[in-house]
Amino acid sequence: MKIALIGYGKMGQAIEQIALNKGHEIVLRIGIENVEDFTIEAVQNADVAIEFTGPHSAVDNIKKCLDAGVPVVSGSTGWLAQWQEVTAYCQACNGTLLYASNFSIGVNLFFKLNSYLASIMRQYEEYEVSMEEIHHTQKKDAPSGTAITLAEQIMGQIPRKTGWVNHATTAANELAIISERVDPAPGTHKIKYASAIDDIEIIHTAHSRQGFAAGAVLAAAFVHGKKGIFSFDDILKASEV
Numbered sequence: 001m002k003i004a005l006i007g008y009g010k011m012g013q014a015i016e017q018i019a020l021n022k023g024h025e026i027v028l029r030i031g032i033e034n035v036e037d038f039t040i041e042a043v044q045n046a047d048v049a050i051e052f053t054g055p056h057s058a059v060d061n062i063k064k065c066l067d068a069g070v071p072v073v074s075g076s077t078g079w080l081a082q083w084q085e086v087t088a089y090c091q092a093c094n095g096t097l098l099y100a101s102n103f104s105i106g107v108n109l110f111f112k113l114n115s116y117l118a119s120i121m122r123q124y125e126e127y128e129v130s131m132e133e134i135h136h137t138q139k140k141d142a143p144s145g146t147a148i149t150l151a152e153q154i155m156g157q158i159p160r161k162t163g164w165v166n167h168a169t170t171a172a173n174e175l176a177i178i179s180e181r182v183d184p185a186p187g188t189h190k191i192k193y194a195s196a197i198d199d200i201e202i203i204h205t206a207h208s209r210q211g212f213a214a215g216a217v218l219a220a221a222f223v224h225g226k227k228g229i230f231s232f233d234d235i236l237k238a239s240e241v
């Protein structure tokens with residue numbers, strides 16, 4: 001598979017290593033220093049584009065890949081306020097997009113655990129749910145995209161939580177997400193249900209960026225030759241026997 005890497009920072013470089021080890025070819029590498037090389041014609045040399053830049057550039061980058069008619073896998077976080085706009089754009093050009101707030105298989109299993117735990121905890125109002133996420137100090141967005149996905153899952157199961165806030169709170173309807181920035185943390189997410197009697201906690205700790213990068217390459221292979229809007233769950237479902 002020929003891959004265009006849009007964003008050649010920590011993730012772009014980790015993805016390159018895994019893609020090359022799996023026998024794929026990198027036909028385009030775009031960083032801020034050669035952004036003028038990011039043309040529709042250049043992207044069209046690729047079978048799939050993998051976009052990991054950041055909150056402020058993701059939407060334009062995704063749209064350019066869609067304009068090129070090339071399926072795009074995006075892991076950039078912090079742009080989901082424009083989700084409707086981007087998915088409408090993708091549909092209008094009969095394109096292909098797979099977005100995930102987290103590409104590691106472990107976190108995607110953790111998402112299932114989180115939903116299940118929240119469904120159990122719905123009726124136990126004496127347990128107060130909160131979340132903590134820890135990332136490296138270069139991270140530009142807070143809370144993490146993964147934390148937002150986890151919060152949306154919890155709110156989907158526990159109706160008394162109607163919104164999340166990125167600070168501690170005593171408001172019963174708010175779900176607190178506490179963000180810490182500590183090097184070199186690649187990504188830790190903890191959900192805590194605390195009561196006067198005991199606490200229940202689930203934690204996912206990434207030891208490196210390998211899991212995110214491997215998942216992005218898996219996603220690129222999944223969308224190759226497909227049309228539509230996909231999630232990481234579609235990959236998990238396709239791999240179930």
Ligand SMILES: NC(=O)C1=CN([C@@H]2O[C@H](COP(=O)(O)OP(=O)(O)OC[C@H]3O[C@@H](n4cnc5c(N)ncnc54)[C@H](OP(=O)(O)O)[C@@H]3O)[C@@H](O)[C@H]2O)C=CC1
Binds near residue numbers: 055
């Ligand atoms: N979904 C997932 O599994 C994961 C998602 N992420 C997300 O991916 C994004 C990137 O993370 P990471 O690689 O760690 O960040 P980095 O800052 O290491 O890399 C991002 C790179 O993109 C470059 N860049 C910025 N704007 C543009 C642009 N318009 N065109 C091309 N390149 C650009 C940056 O250049 P410069 O530094 O010069 O600005 C930088 O080199 C973040 O949003 C992060 O949250 C990260 C890990 C996993």
Ligand SMILES: O=C(O)C1=N[C@H](C(=O)O)C[C@H](O)C1
Binds near residue numbers: 186
């Ligand atoms: O910026 C990062 O590093 C990460 N970003 C993603 C997020 O915002 O959830 C995924 C992972 O936690 C690492």
